[in-house]
Amino acid sequence: MFNKKTVEDLDVQGKRVLVRVDFNVPLQDGKVSDDTRIRAALPTIQYLLDHGAAVILTSHLGRPKGGPDPKYSLAPVADHLSELLERPVQFVDELVGEKAAQAAQNLKAGDVLILENTRFHPGETKNDPELARQLASLADLYVNDAFGSAHRAHASTEGVAHHLPAAAGFLMQKEIQYLGQAIADPKRPFVAILGGAKISDKIGVIRNLLEKADQVLIGGGMANTFFKAQGYPTGDSLVEDDSLEIARELVQKGASKLRLPIDVVIANAFDAEAEMKEMPMGPVPDGWRIMDIGPQTVAAFGKSIQGAGTVVWNGPMGVFEFPRFAKGTFGVAEAVASSSATSIIGGGDSVAAINQAGLADRITHISTGGGASLEMLEGIPLPGLVALNDRD
């Protein structure tokens, strides 16, 4: 199934290994405020250190515009990693150049070095071949463990892989195996749950899942556009008028596979304290808007989820940031957690919701990559994965 080389296929003893990780973590007051992504890369880093390699880490952080910006420096990440690994982690304030080359040159087995934010370099997002070559010159081997960036063809995620023996890290492998298996060879019934704010973000995903899944359950703001496409007045609900035509097409194509909410929770304002009402799905009164799926929908979706072999979930069922409108999302989360299905959750807000519900440890796989997981569900090959060496 997974046909790429992994770290375990490399002879890393005494080698310098350039590892692209996804250390795009939130910082607060100069400190890492959520280290989930750093911890997710530890198995690969630890494996390399245990097997006698020197490790050179690269990552982007945030979206710095037009060059170095101290706000997005990886220096705090180096400190944090050092605590997690319980060993020194060197930091160099450039990605390539004399200082980086010198620091890489001096590394010994068991040493760890972090280079500065890849996006401080204009060549990164352009996948500049010269930058890729310079990066490659720092090391003997390349490992990509940055699943969250694998959908981008950048110098540190794609270009560099053409210059060195290139393999996947354990996180990359795990993500691809779970998501790839769900799409290519799911245990059936395969139930997909899609929600979130906008349908336009996820049209390709809905299309692909209507082919691959047995049922596609739709909630969240995106359901509103489907309702309007079917001719219901939707009041002040979030609707994407540009996507009405596509919504109609998807409803037709999806036939009985595509299931929309049968009841909804409406509010008289987009506000945590707004007045709320439950109603069976129908015309939304003027001045009101859909904020969540209703209890009957939670029960109906829950039934499908209970009987599933595989569940893939992306996108909250409602405005879960307001407790009043979080019941749909948490109800579905509870159903997914208690189902015996292989369960996979992706998407920044969806993962936040499952954590908030306290149910994360009852999910088979929580993806660390929002955009990358969506592209996998859409069936698009990830350039950062494609560029790695195939297993012989």
Ligand code: ADP
């Ligand atoms: P993810 O990050 O999991 O991919 P999205 O970013 O697509 O999810 O969508 C999450 C957002 O969708 C949340 O901020 C949530 O408030 C919003 N949302 C969900 N349902 C509605 C709705 N009915 N109206 C407006 N916004 C909604």
Ligand code: MG
């Ligand atoms: Mg989001």
